[in-house]
Amino acid sequence: MPLLKVTIDNVEIEVEAGTTIMNAARQVGGHIVPPAMCYYSKLEGSGGKCRTCLVRVAQGSAKDPRPMPKLVASCRTLVQDGMVVENTTSPEAMDSRQAITEFLLINHPLDCPVCDQAGECHLQDLSYVHGLEETRTVEERRVFKPIDIGDKIKLHMNRCILCYRCVMVADQITDKRVHGVLGRGDHSEISTHIQQAVDNDFSGNMIDVCPVGALTDNTFRFKSRVWFMKPFDANRNCTKCSGKVVLWMKGEELLRVTGRKDKYGELEEFICNDCRFDHKMVTDWTIEGPRAIERHSVISQNHYGKQ
């Protein structure tokens, strides 16, 4: 099949037909990649909801060079041959990204100092780059009480940005989904159906796909900030999953087990709850070596194998 030529922020690349603008940009990498809060390449049908990845299409295709009338979600828009996309070079797209960041934050509790996700939170990264310096809201924020939606998973609905990733994880990699989005609009919330608990072998992946601190690991809560820990690649023989994980160590102590995430924060492989929650002894694991962490990440400050 012939490759399609697409220009993103003046960088020209050739990609296969059926590639989205987001994935084309990821093939190049670097700062031209739009941020993704809801899109997750491993989850079918994800994306299009958070609108942080909006970009301007200055030229629709070589055949039809008209610009697209609105900003488009780069995670859900397929590239056409001869398409010209402006991401960071479009003031319009950057302006709307700033606005979206503000929208995502107006009901966010900004409780990073007590949030387990701090240091590996996509919303933190997003607001660091695109956020306003001051808040323009004086209104009260939405308030929910934290609840356990499974015995190992804590839900802080206040922090949720309704990306639907956890819903898709439950739909696509577990046999039965018991949680979902209830209600509408700004009063919608993630929750389980009445008196049900999320309980299946792969439910822990909800924690890993959550871009913010809405879903956290009950076995790890408040144990340590992520930048005080050192991540190691490790594996074990697991009958349910690949057993390839990251161990988060503080000194000699194993505090947390997560899946391995790539540079876009996406899991390389989904892991099972046995590996995640029930094997907290270093002796359970074969350690492969220190995990490479991006130099810019706050986690890298205690890390020796810098990228």
Add this chain to the structure above:
Amino acid sequence: MATQILLKNIDVPGLTDIHVYKGLGGYSALEKALKNFTPDQVTEEVKKSGLRGRGGAGFPTGMKWGFIDKQSEKPRYLVCNYDESEPGTFKDRYIGELNPHQLIEGMIIGSYALGAKSAYIYIRGELFYVIKIIEKAIQEAYKNGLLGNNILGSDYSLDLYCHPGAGAYICGEETALLESLEGKRGNPRIKPPFPAIVGLYDCPTVVNNVETIAALPWIITNGSAAYSAIGIGNSKGTKLISACGHINKPGIYEIELGLPVEEFIYSDEYCGGIINGNKLKAVVAGGSSVPILPAELILKTAAGEPRLMSYESLAEGGFKTGTMMGSGGFIVMDHTTCIVKNLLTFARFYRHESCGQCSPCREGTSWMEKILMRIEGGQGTMKDIDLLVNIAKHVEGNTICPLGDAAAWPVASAILHFREEFEEHVKLQKCPF
């Protein structure tokens, strides 16, 4: 008297009964379509008639039908969007309540043109009494051989279902409607693909408004030329307008497109003027989501021409000095109306009805409502007015479906045209009305 297409026989007692409807020439258009026309010829007639979608966007119906994927081997569907829930619009209710067979006849003709074997009427759940009337009419149509296998002895078969919604405004958006019809949460889908390619159950689907479908029998009976002879410019035929607010004669009127707005508001045939002889202040011309216009701009365009009730004339001047035809919910406000309070009511509605899927709409609608509540309650600041404009600008066009636009346009236009009134609220620290 203007030509009556949709409301011609509406006053005939017992019109919901199939025999009364047939006695007035009902279902003869269906017979004509099945015997004399191929499906493509029906589509061609509709194209030539210039009929445009009456749900709000005004997209040419025949062209929409032309987009349906006929190469695909999947079944095709026609869905009637009866989820009428725009504040100010109450026209479709009338058709189903008083003349359901005209809708059913239109559904069969449309389905025949599209080659659909099943068709659905997705009706707003709050119209529970209309659902009963339509269900009864569908049963009558089945008994009389107008639905089911081999309609009127032809080789065309169709099943028609009436599906009640559960009361969400967002399910009037066509892809959310399809999700809801499939039994899922009514979240709009991300487009493309459009329903004409991937619609109901992933099959090619056309979604049309009630009024659009109800106009089909007349077009087939009288011919596309007769239909396109009515109206002006690219606005052909007649349109139902549901007029409400501070007028002497609120109600549903069928107008020929191209009627001057001034005549519509002041003539005794239609709205009959403003209540108590009050002064006209503003008009929302097409349901709550279209931009509001002050009296001087609704009666005359910025160029000084008389404004007409047509798609083009109402839109003249863009969003600076114009508005939209929308779904025909004509809300008239006299000088006693507080624009801020009115806007707050709209904003509250959109906050409540936003599906919450995409962030600009979910957060923007509630933020705008809270700010408006502050201004109306006397706690607003001058900064808030600019903030509202800024939020509206960032919600508009950045959302998955048009609900974000629908929430942003009224805010942007009200501040554009009535800024002094917002400032007065802030200065007085209370509502002056």
